[in-house]
Amino acid sequence: MMRRVGRPGLVGLAARTAVVAGTATAVNNGMNNRQQRKAQEQWEQDQYQAAQQQAAMNAAAQQAVAQQMAAAPAPAPAPAPAPAAPAAGGEDIVASLQKLAALRDAGALSDAEFEAAKARLLG
CATH class of the missing domain: 1.20.5 (Single alpha-helices involved in coiled-coils or other helix-helix interfaces)
Known part of the structure; x- marks a missing residue:
């Protein structure tokens, strides 16, 4: 091929x-x-x-x-409600005043709120 x-x-x-x-x-x-x-x-x-x-x-x-x-800043705590009128007896007033003073010292109450609550207790 x-x-x-x-x-x-x-x-x-x-x-x-x-x-x-x-x-x-x-x-x-x-x-x-x-x-x-x-x-x-x-x-x-x-x-x-x-x-x-x-x-x-x-x-x-x-x-x-x-x-x-x-x-x-942290929000201020709400103020404590004013205590009810105490029953007759001097010891309750003194205890209430001591509680209010402690709340004021802790910063829960201002001086004006403390004075107003004290006036209600004593008045």
């Missing part, structure tokens, strides 16, 4: 075209896959950084609230 020299025949041309097309497709698919992986990795990195920033902002906000709460 004699081998032909020169241009390939129809089958040879189809085979060469198939090889070139297959190689081009494989290279193209490989490049697309690589680009998709890079895009996915970049998106994951962006999401991680956003989560880190959000966590840092939350921590800073909690710290600011804690500092503000520590710096704010």
Whole structure:
């Protein structure tokens, strides 16, 4: 059999075209896959950084609230209700005056409230 020299025949041309097309497709698919992986990795990195920033902002906000709460003065306790009029007996008045003085010393009553309650007891 004699081998032909020169241009390939129809089958040879189809085979060469198939090889070139297959190689081009494989290279193209490989490049697309690589680009998709890079895009996915970049998106994951962006999401991680956003989560880190959000966590840092939350921590800073909690710290600011804690500092503000520590710096704010505590609310004053509600004043104690005025004692009811005592029954007849000198010992109750003395005990009531002592209780009022203790409340004033503890800061629960102001001097004006103490004087008003004392006047009611004695008057």
